[in-house]
Amino acid sequence: MPPLRELQELVAAHLFGEEPDSVLAWIRADGIDPAARLGIYRNNLQQGFHKTLGLEYPVICRLVGTDYFRQLTRAFLEHHPSRSGDLHHVGAAFSSFLRRRFVDSEYLYLADVAALEWAYQECLLAEEVEPLDPGTLRNVPAQSHGMLRFSLRPSCRLVQSPFPVLRIWQVNQPESAAEEIIDLDSGPDFLLVFRRPGGAYFHRIDQDDFRLLAAFAAGSSLAEALDLIVASSPRFDLGAALRRCIEWAAFARIPSLHDTV
Amino acid sequence: MGSSATASKPALSPRSGERAAATGRSLGAGVGLRAQHHAEILSSRPALGWFEAHSENYFGPGGAHRECLLSIRAHYPVSLHGVGLSMGSIDPLDTQHLRQLQRLVDDVEPLFVSEHLSWGSAGGRHLNDLLPLPYTEEALRHMAARVREVQDVLGRQLLMENISSYLRFSCAEVPEWEFLTALAHESGCAILLDVNNVYVNAMNHGFDPRDYLDGIPRSVVREIHLAGHTVARMQERDVWIDTHSTPVCDAVWSLYAAAVQRFGPLPTLIEWDADIPAMATLQAEAARADSISGLSHAAAA
Numbered sequence: 001m002p003p004l005r006e007l008q009e010l011v012a013a014h015l016f017g018e019e020p021d022s023v024l025a026w027i028r029a030d031g032i033d034p035a036a037r038l039g040i041y042r043n044n045l046q047q048g049f050h051k052t053l054g055l056e057y058p059v060i061c062r063l064v065g066t067d068y069f070r071q072l073t074r075a076f077l078e079h080h081p082s083r084s085g086d087l088h089h090v091g092a093a094f095s096s097f098l099r100r101r102f103v104d105s106e107y108l109y110l111a112d113v114a115a116l117e118w119a120y121q122e123c124l125l126a127e128e129v130e131p132l133d134p135g136t137l138r139n140v141p142a143q144s145h146g147m148l149r150f151s152l153r154p155s156c157r158l159v160q161s162p163f164p165v166l167r168i169w170q171v172n173q174p175e176s177a178a179e180e181i182i183d184l185d186s187g188p189d190f191l192l193v194f195r196r197p198g199g200a201y202f203h204r205i206d207q208d209d210f211r212l213l214a215a216f217a218a219g220s221s222l223a224e225a226l227d228l229i230v231a232s233s234p235r236f237d238l239g240a241a242l243r244r245c246i247e248w249a250a251f252a253r254i255p256s257l258h259d260t261v
Numbered sequence: 262m263g264s265s266a267t268a269s270k271p272a273l274s275p276r277s278g279e280r281a282a283a284t285g286r287s288l289g290a291g292v293g294l295r296a297q298h299h300a301e302i303l304s305s306r307p308a309l310g311w312f313e314a315h316s317e318n319y320f321g322p323g324g325a326h327r328e329c330l331l332s333i334r335a336h337y338p339v340s341l342h343g344v345g346l347s348m349g350s351i352d353p354l355d356t357q358h359l360r361q362l363q364r365l366v367d368d369v370e371p372l373f374v375s376e377h378l379s380w381g382s383a384g385g386r387h388l389n390d391l392l393p394l395p396y397t398e399e400a401l402r403h404m405a406a407r408v409r410e411v412q413d414v415l416g417r418q419l420l421m422e423n424i425s426s427y428l429r430f431s432c433a434e435v436p437e438w439e440f441l442t443a444l445a446h447e448s449g450c451a452i453l454l455d456v457n458n459v460y461v462n463a464m465n466h467g468f469d470p471r472d473y474l475d476g477i478p479r480s481v482v483r484e485i486h487l488a489g490h491t492v493a494r495m496q497e498r499d500v501w502i503d504t505h506s507t508p509v510c511d512a513v514w515s516l517y518a519a520a521v522q523r524f525g526p527l528p529t530l531i532e533w534d535a536d537i538p539a540m541a542t543l544q545a546e547a548a549r550a551d552s553i554s555g556l557s558h559a560a561a562a
Contacts, residue, residue: 001432004399005351012383028431032496037428044390082387085345085358086317125321
């Protein structure tokens, strides 16, 4: 009998289809082939993975059909096995997997739909953080405005795509009766995904608002974010954009500001 | 003894069922908590002793699921049952997973925290399943050290549950009940005895399930699980599969009665995780358990 570490690695390799035979000698037959016994666990592995991805990516499943979705989840499992005992993480790389698979094809939009579905899932489970109270901004001296660093609430996500992903998502919801042919050239979409009681929702926002939020999400200061946007949109109205972001409750509290109130 | 009125006054938590939770034994049967029942539980407060949540389903730091769990906890005792800590793996313990569990334990103040006598990852790859260990001295030393490590971090006793299995390793093993008993002895954990898993393994591996019960000391069992299974056909033989998708079968009810006789009435849980039925069906299963154990949800009040 090999040491426990080796035994576990041999079993896992067998279940992932890499070492078909080397572990079989260590399993009792008792009337059923060891390979068939391990087959029960391989089936559990593949079914569990498939089921989890189906719950996280119902729109992709509906778009490609159950049979092809099963092929996709098998291939994804080979390249991206679970790295956690918490199944909620298994689908994190599904969008990038689809992007590589469909990079030069007419199905590239699937990668962006998957990114939207993942953002939706992340939103549902994210930490609840109080939104920024705009009143606290009045305490910031004008000369310090440029140094302000807004951060997005954890329950907000940004998704952009050259494709009309929100419309695709909407018409592929279980309750949707729409039999709509969607023109894939009717994008782009710039989306803010956010959580409210009852679920996750979307705002379709304009490109400059999206770039502003993306810059903050990447850690830029207000001055840095503004420089980035006015370089291509000289008429960008920062004040109006900030008011919209605050209205969407996209910003988290800035602790140093709230502490001074 | 208490020298002042304040010191002698019992510290009662506002949470319902707290006294019963402290003793555990007087609780009527509970059921596994599933998301599709959250709203109904909160609106109609079914007459059940307690609920058990799969820990990993509530690891997300925010959102509706966690809020529901905490709301349900305000009205019922809740236990946390982990499926993902991969206790028996040689892979290092996932410290982030353990931190998330610890945070959930802090928030929920559960009746019990339990995990499985199993492994589920190798070389960093997770199978997200409960695989059997070889019941050897090496595995016992490893598992006992792992259980102690988790108990030290959580600052409380773990309950370890016997699993259903579909294979056994061809090495000199002790029977599963001896391994589980030795684990409890060496690590200080208690046992969550899954009576359906005992039955499934007895059928799959050819032993008498009463021998299993008789092999477990009376004092170490704290909780009992009941569930349904299915029987598949493989190479012209039956294989019992622990699916949690059907009612508890008559043979498992009989074995439960034997377990109650041996271990006394214990907090008992109905698990049903696939093809999940209406709450009324789960309540009927729980009531049947109560009729055998002699307990009822009223005892929790």
